[in-house]
Amino acid sequence: MIRFVGLIFLIVLVQDCDSMDSVNFATDYYSSSVLGLLKLLEIERQFMEEFVGHADVLQEKLDNLQMYIDSLDRTKHESHKERERFVSNPLNAYGLIRRLQQDWPKWQNYTKKPLGTAQLQGMEELLLKAPDNHDMTESLKSMDRIERTYDLPASQIARGLLQHQQYDTQLSVRDCLALAQHKNVSGDYIRASMWYREALRHESEPNAEIINAVLGNPLEGVEHQFASAIIIRELGLSGKSLSRTRMQGVASHFLTNSKPQVVDAFIRHYLAESDEGIAKELGTLQTPPTSREFGCRGLYAKRTNLVCRYNSTTTPFLRLAPLKMEEISHDPYIVMYHQVLSDREIGEMKQLAQPMTNGLSGSIEANNSEPLEVVARIAWLLEASPFRERLNLRIGDMTGFDVSEFKALQVANFGVGSYFKAHFDYLTNRIVDTSISQLGDRTGSLIIYAGEVQQGGATIFPDIQVMVPPQKGNSLFWYNTFDDSTPDPRSLHAVCPVIAGSRWTVTKWLHQWPQMFLKPCSPRPRAVERKS
Known part of the structure; x- marks a missing residue:
C-alpha cells in the first residue's frame, strides 16, 4: 500500500513539474534568476580583488624602478659639451661602466620577472565561471522583452x-x-x-x-x-x-x-x-499592444463592486484568526489574501529551497526562434518541515481544500526580465492516458508572493483583463475549472517580465479528487458555456 501511494505521489509530482513545460534542469544559467545574478556579482567582486591585487604588485614594481632611477640623481645633459664633461670625470666614467656591466642587466631581469602570477591564476579560474553565450543572449532577450512589453x-x-x-x-x-x-x-x-x-x-x-x-x-x-x-x-x-x-x-x-x-x-x-x-x-515603434502587453502596462479597466473583508468562514480556525481577503474577480473567482507570509518565514523558505535549479523551458537552442515558456530558477520542497506543514495548513484555511494528499510546494525565483508566457494550469489537454491522473486535474491554483518587486512581474489574466501586482507576503488564489470539473479557459494567465526586483513565489496546485466532498459540483453556467 505504501509503495502504491508513493508511486501516485511521484506521478503527480511529474505532472506538476510539467507545468513548466519541458523543464531543463541540467545547466546552471545565471540569467534565469536573481539568485544567479547574485552569484555573478560575487564572481565579479572576487575578480576585482584579484585584479587590484595584481595591479598593486605591478605598481610596487614600477615604484622600485622609479626609485632606482631617482637614486642616480643625474641632471639632464643638454649639449655634447656637457655630456663630454660628465664622462671625463673618472668617478662618473667608472660608475657608468659598472652600472651598465653589473646593475642594468639585473634591473632588466627584474622587469622580466613574472609578478602577480597568483592573482593572474585567480582571475583565470574566476573567468571559467563567467556567463556563457547563452546567458549573454538571454540577457539581451530580457532587455528586449522589457523594452517591448512596457513600450x-x-x-x-x-x-x-x-x-x-x-x-x-x-x-x-x-x-x-x-x-x-x-x-x-x-x-x-x-x-x-x-x-x-x-x-x-x-x-x-x-x-x-x-x-x-x-x-x-x-x-x-x-x-x-x-x-x-x-x-x-x-x-x-x-x-x-x-x-x-x-x-x-x-x-x-x-x-x-x-x-x-x-x-x-x-x-x-x-x-x-x-x-x-x-x-x-x-514609422512608429509603437504597435497595437497585445492583451498581455496591455495588462502588463497596467491599462486594464478597474473592476467595480469588489470588496475587502476579513474571511472567518472558510474553516473553523478562521473564526479565531480571520484572514484579510480582497476580491479580485467574482466570475471567474479570484481572490487575494493579504499578509499570509512573514519575513521570517520567507527567510526560512529560502533556506529550505537551496539549492535551486533552472526552470528554463521551451527552446534554448541558438538556431531556434521559439520563445522560452518560462525563465526562472525553481526548487521543490518535498521533505517534511515545520515550514511546509505550517504553510499547507494555512493554504487549507485560505481555500477550504484538503492538501494532505500532495504536500509538496514549488518555490521559484525570477530574474530581471524573466517571465512566464500565457498558459493554463489545468492538465486536461496535456494528459493522454487519464489513468495516470490519480489526484485529478488542478482545480485551483495558489501563488504566494515572497519577494520585493519594485516594477513589473505582475500576474495577468489576459482574457478577462485582470492584472495583479506581486505584493510581498500576499497570496493569489483562483479556480482553473468550473464546478463540474471541466476546464475554464478564462483561467489563462501569464507573468509579466520583471523590470526591477526579485520575484520569489511559492506555488501550490489544488487537485480535484481530494476535494470531491469539499468543492461544490454545480452544472456549468450556460452563459459561460455559450461564450466559450
Missing part, C-alpha cells in the same frame, strides 16, 4: 529611466551597441537604429583612449551600421517585397558607392532628428 524608448532606457522611475545607473556605449547588434541580427531594424543612435550620441567616457586601447574602439564602423539599419527599414516600408539579403545588399551598395559627403549628410540628418521626426519618416 520603453531606447533613449530612456539608456539613461536609466524605466516607466517614470529614474535609476542611478546608465548604460555604457558598449551596452548600447550590444543591444543594437542583437536587434539588428533579429531583424528589428528600427529599434536597432535607435540603439545605434544612442551609442553614437553617447558622451565620451573618462579615460576612453586608455580603455579603447585595451577593449578596442567601440564606435568603429557604427555610423555605417546605423545608416544601414535605417536604409533597410526604409526599404521595408517601400512596399516592395525584398528579401532581407537583398535589402542588406542595397544598403551596402549605397554606403560603398555613394560620395562620402552624401553618406555623411545622411547619417548626420538622422542623428540630429528627434525621436518624433524619425517616427514620422521610418
Whole structure:
C-alpha cells in the first residue's frame, strides 16, 4: 500500500513539474534568476580583488624602478659639451661602466620577472565561471522583452529611466551597441537604429583612449551600421517585397558607392532628428499592444463592486484568526489574501529551497526562434518541515481544500526580465492516458508572493483583463475549472517580465479528487458555456 501511494505521489509530482513545460534542469544559467545574478556579482567582486591585487604588485614594481632611477640623481645633459664633461670625470666614467656591466642587466631581469602570477591564476579560474553565450543572449532577450512589453524608448532606457522611475545607473556605449547588434541580427531594424543612435550620441567616457586601447574602439564602423539599419527599414516600408539579403545588399551598395559627403549628410540628418521626426519618416515603434502587453502596462479597466473583508468562514480556525481577503474577480473567482507570509518565514523558505535549479523551458537552442515558456530558477520542497506543514495548513484555511494528499510546494525565483508566457494550469489537454491522473486535474491554483518587486512581474489574466501586482507576503488564489470539473479557459494567465526586483513565489496546485466532498459540483453556467 505504501509503495502504491508513493508511486501516485511521484506521478503527480511529474505532472506538476510539467507545468513548466519541458523543464531543463541540467545547466546552471545565471540569467534565469536573481539568485544567479547574485552569484555573478560575487564572481565579479572576487575578480576585482584579484585584479587590484595584481595591479598593486605591478605598481610596487614600477615604484622600485622609479626609485632606482631617482637614486642616480643625474641632471639632464643638454649639449655634447656637457655630456663630454660628465664622462671625463673618472668617478662618473667608472660608475657608468659598472652600472651598465653589473646593475642594468639585473634591473632588466627584474622587469622580466613574472609578478602577480597568483592573482593572474585567480582571475583565470574566476573567468571559467563567467556567463556563457547563452546567458549573454538571454540577457539581451530580457532587455528586449522589457523594452517591448512596457513600450520603453531606447533613449530612456539608456539613461536609466524605466516607466517614470529614474535609476542611478546608465548604460555604457558598449551596452548600447550590444543591444543594437542583437536587434539588428533579429531583424528589428528600427529599434536597432535607435540603439545605434544612442551609442553614437553617447558622451565620451573618462579615460576612453586608455580603455579603447585595451577593449578596442567601440564606435568603429557604427555610423555605417546605423545608416544601414535605417536604409533597410526604409526599404521595408517601400512596399516592395525584398528579401532581407537583398535589402542588406542595397544598403551596402549605397554606403560603398555613394560620395562620402552624401553618406555623411545622411547619417548626420538622422542623428540630429528627434525621436518624433524619425517616427514620422521610418514609422512608429509603437504597435497595437497585445492583451498581455496591455495588462502588463497596467491599462486594464478597474473592476467595480469588489470588496475587502476579513474571511472567518472558510474553516473553523478562521473564526479565531480571520484572514484579510480582497476580491479580485467574482466570475471567474479570484481572490487575494493579504499578509499570509512573514519575513521570517520567507527567510526560512529560502533556506529550505537551496539549492535551486533552472526552470528554463521551451527552446534554448541558438538556431531556434521559439520563445522560452518560462525563465526562472525553481526548487521543490518535498521533505517534511515545520515550514511546509505550517504553510499547507494555512493554504487549507485560505481555500477550504484538503492538501494532505500532495504536500509538496514549488518555490521559484525570477530574474530581471524573466517571465512566464500565457498558459493554463489545468492538465486536461496535456494528459493522454487519464489513468495516470490519480489526484485529478488542478482545480485551483495558489501563488504566494515572497519577494520585493519594485516594477513589473505582475500576474495577468489576459482574457478577462485582470492584472495583479506581486505584493510581498500576499497570496493569489483562483479556480482553473468550473464546478463540474471541466476546464475554464478564462483561467489563462501569464507573468509579466520583471523590470526591477526579485520575484520569489511559492506555488501550490489544488487537485480535484481530494476535494470531491469539499468543492461544490454545480452544472456549468450556460452563459459561460455559450461564450466559450
